[in-house]
Amino acid sequence: MPKNFDKIAVNFNSRNVEQLLLQLPLYQIFILITLAATLFIQLFYYLFFYARVAVKRQPxxxxxxxxxxxxxxxxxxxxxxxxxxxxxxxxxxxxxxxxxxxxxxxxxxxxxxxxxxxxxxxxxxxxxxxxxxxxxxxxxxxxxxxxxxxxxxxxxxxxxxxxxxxxxxxxxxxxxxxxxxxxxxxxxxxxxxxxxxxxxxxxxxxxxxxxxxxxxxxxxxxxxxxxxxxxxxxxxxxxxxxxxxxxxxxxxxxxxxxxxxxxxxxxxxxxxxxxxxxxxxxxxxxxxxxxxxxxxxSSRYKKGIKTLIWMEPITRVLLFATAIFLIAFTPLIWVGTGALVLRFIIQAIIFKVAQNRLLEKNLFLYSLAYDFASPFLYAFLGLKKTFSPKWN
Incomplete structure (x- = not known):
């Protein structure tokens, strides 16, 4: 935690965002930019892609x-x-x-x-x-x-x-x-x-x-x-x-x-x-x-498709990591918390409606937990594939 934390807090209370950013260490600014970029990409996936299943009426x-x-x-x-x-x-x-x-x-x-x-x-x-x-x-x-x-x-x-x-x-x-x-x-x-x-x-x-x-x-x-x-x-x-x-x-x-x-x-x-x-x-x-x-x-999908598929979990992990870091180790608790809450609200609405449409009953809370755990699960599967002769 920086020594000038109290000063930063005062600046935050006065909504002097520019002054606040100038007083942040360079690495925290980099983390803040990463958070913003990954949040934007995550919201793009949910609002541009996933929301279609939830809100688009079947023609x-x-x-x-x-x-x-x-x-x-x-x-x-x-x-x-x-x-x-x-x-x-x-x-x-x-x-x-x-x-x-x-x-x-x-x-x-x-x-x-x-x-x-x-x-x-x-x-x-x-x-x-x-x-x-x-x-x-x-x-x-x-x-x-x-x-x-x-x-x-x-x-x-x-x-x-x-x-x-x-x-x-x-x-x-x-x-x-x-x-x-x-x-x-x-x-x-x-x-x-x-x-x-x-x-x-x-x-x-x-x-x-x-x-x-x-x-x-x-x-x-x-x-x-x-x-x-x-x-x-x-x-x-x-x-x-x-x-x-x-x-x-x-x-x-x-x-x-x-x-x-x-x-x-x-x-x-x-x-x-x-x-x-x-x-x-x-x-x-x-x-x-x-x-x-x-x-x-899936490894034989077209390059553009593979990029779209993998960009979502990668940015998801980066969003979680940067938000948790800002909450735990910087005065920008409100930024990290706000990013997670915004994504959670949009995700929860889309998940709930889509699961009802796809007849996936009693899965809502489990799917929210799976959202956090699945990148690690797929990393485990990737390691198992790498060290298993059957799949090489």
Whole structure:
């Protein structure tokens, strides 16, 4: 604390800001400038990007014709999930659609479950990929086979462990396929559970969803989730499918969207009836593996997108650090406190409204805590990736 603290306090009380700044040490002025810059960037993210999900009304596109749709699902050892979720897919309130399920080398009772469902639903089609000991493959091959088998131009993708929030899911997703739309990005939530892992998974999902939905609403689509994603069959083949990243274990959703989507051919759908829910991972290690697998694809995003993604948490940490320093070690307590309070108020409003829209219930307070902790969590994941041979 500087020796002339009392004098600075007097100057502050007299609102002589210029005199106050002149008496501050140079390093404190630098910290003050850093605080102002990072606060400005943080407010830009919240007011220009994230607020779109909270305040922008979902446009409703009038389509006189309900054109046929193919729902494509890949399933590997998904007997129980198919038993629970497939009827919710098969009973959508839509006049003409098919469901193509790719039985991808399943070793459980998936084939029997699908066979029984085929007797019940005439619009269920099953394609089987058999095990080949000389050739291993990931989801992209199975998904490509399912898309080739699909009979219709409009494709709606989800996973076997997902279920839609309503029987209007297909109808409302299909509404977005106006002539200029090639890709529709939806939101995929996780089914709430008890425990700390649930809060971690759902907070992380909400943060990521808020980001990719708001970026797409701003005309900068860069990813979607395979749990709730729609595009044209012709778009898939015009892009040569997943050819540019076929060797990667993931990327069938985010890298594909990154390649084909732009501000003119992409729409965002997040009405409550269109949200899907998925089963969560069973433990922290499984979630960590999931995040590391995704990091392999996120490293291949376009440079501008990666800059936008990483600038937010970096400036968040700098804002916290500079504000806490000013509060703890300088007379500028009001500056540090004011910066944190201003960001908190704007963040809290946007988070609360966006979580209500995305059906993320009972997550508000946890998401505020996650906002502070997530940069350190991702730093941990980065270190784990660096020192793990599997991801290098």
């Amino acid at each position: 409703q596109h009038s389509r006189p014709d309900q054109e046929p749709v193919s729902i494509v699902i890949c399933a590997r050892n998904e007997e129980e999930n198919l038993r629970k979720n497939l009827p919710l897919i098969m009973e959508q309130a839509y006049p003409e659609y098919e469901v193509v399920v790719v039985n991808d080398c399943s070793e459980d009772g998936t084939a029997d479950i699908l066979s029984n469902f085929q007797k019940q639903y005439n619009n269920l089609r099953v394609t089987t990929v058999k095990v080949d000991e000389k050739f291993t493959h990931g989801k992209k091959l199975a998904l490509t086979i399912g898309i080739k088998a699909a009979q219709h131009e409009f494709l709606l993708l989800t996973d076997a462990d997902c279920y839609p929030n309503s029987t209007s899911w297909l109808h409302l997703m299909q509404e977005n396929f106006i002539p200029t739309c090639n890709v529709t990005i939806g939101y995929g939530a996780y089914k709430p559970k008890k425990g700390a892992l649930d809060k971690l998974v759902r907070c992380d999902t909400f943060f990521i969803g808020l980001q990719y939905l708001s970026f797409a609403l701003a005309g900068i689509p860069y990813m979607g989730v395979g749990r709730n994603l729609a595009y044209r069959k012709s778009t898939f083949f015009a892009n040569r499918g997943f050819a540019s990243h076929y060797q990667l274990p993931s990327g069938d959703d985010d890298l594909f969207v990154s390649e084909v989507a732009n501000g003119k051919n992409t729409l965002v759908e997040y009405r409550p009836q269109t949200i899907t829910h998925s089963e969560q991972v069973s433990n922290f290690n499984a979630w960590t593996w999931q995040k590391l697998r995704h990091s392999v694809t």
